[in-house]
Amino acid sequence: VFNFGQDFYSRHLGRGNKKFGNLYSGYTVGYMIATNDNKKLDIGYLAPSIGLELFKNKYFLWDVKAQYIVPFTYNRDLRGVSFNTSLNFVF
Secondary structure: OEEEEEEEEOHHHOOOOOOOOEEEEEEEEEEEEEEOOOOEEEEEEEEEEEEEEEEEOOOEEEEEEEEEEEEOOOHHHHOEEEEEEEEEEOO
């Protein structure tokens, strides 16, 4: 899987400057290679998302995000929802 994405903070909600509860929206555009014993598929996709930063300071970020994945091909069979959490550390 290869992807690129961006997140956006609303100016009405403080542009992500708070330590707790920053709501954001974003997107990911990507490419994945799916294989099995008989077949190989090359699939591009778009995944709009909405997330919440639970805690953020100078060295640490913890957030949760939900995405709806929409492939450019086979979109009737392969679309779905993804729920993620991440911990980011600066060192």
